[in-house]
Amino acid sequence: MRASFIFGEVFAGLRRNITMTIAMVLTTAISLGLFGGGLLVVQMADKTQSIFLDRVEVQIYLTNDVSDSDPDCSGDLCRNIRADLESTPGVVGVEYLSKKDALVDARERTFKNQPEYADLISDNALPASMKVKMSDPERYGVIFDAFEQRPGVASILNQKDLVDRLVNVFNGLRNAAFALAIVQAFAALLLIANMVQIAAFTRRTEVSIMRLVGATRWYTQLPFLLEAVVAALLGAVLAVVGLFAARPLVIDGVLGDLYDVNVFAKITASDILTVAPLVVLVGVGFAAITAYVTLRVYVRE
The missing domain is CATH 3.30.70.3040 (Alpha-Beta Plaits)
Structure with a gap:
């Protein structure tokens, strides 16, 4: 009975604040998508470096x-x-x-x-x-x-220098993706906090009644926390789906020719599956922590 009541309140709250829920899901999806993209760039850089280091030669040019x-x-x-x-x-x-x-x-x-x-x-x-x-x-x-x-020696070329430069380019792309992800994550955290506050405010009367009849603070606040978690979970799933969609439509199209000549290591579906659990865990974890802190700080009922 209690579980059905809590989940009923969760989905009722998500429907009641549908516009904010959609905004939070989309913002979370974008930030987590950028985060997952950064992880994929790191994987690509590591694999590309391994590929090239296996073939690295020092070339000595004669006069x-x-x-x-x-x-x-x-x-x-x-x-x-x-x-x-x-x-x-x-x-x-x-x-x-x-x-x-x-x-x-x-x-x-x-x-x-x-x-x-x-x-x-x-x-x-x-x-x-x-x-x-x-x-x-x-x-x-x-x-x-x-x-x-x-x-007799004119110059010496170390191909590892070229590999290091290539890896530095990937590191720059990764850092840019993470920087954008941090900005988006901050916006998502603000949306989570606002959603929790608004949800608690709109149901303040029923929460007060439940507290009067003996319900614990944790029991009355759990639906609000779960609302944030569910919305973040939807955003994380959308982010992972976006990564799968971007691979053939965008990444392979841009880097396809470079894949063919083994300049870059190819991003595969298994690479996305590898980072997907971390993307979901980070999204849900941050949402739960933000909602909990918001409830403890701003909601006193």
């Missing part, structure tokens, strides 16, 4: 004189550089690319899907180089310090 005079790396200068690289701790492989090999690599791998750019590369544009695969990309400094000033 033009070495590239032109020693196409097969048989001369003492080039051969010694390669031998010293192979004996460096942490190096698991060294691949030599002559000027011809570098041109083929650029046209067939780097610009494989962009032939218009590949055709612009002249036959003499790229120097010879050595691709160094390391067991730990963080040890790039060892290679840089040992070979930066080495005769």
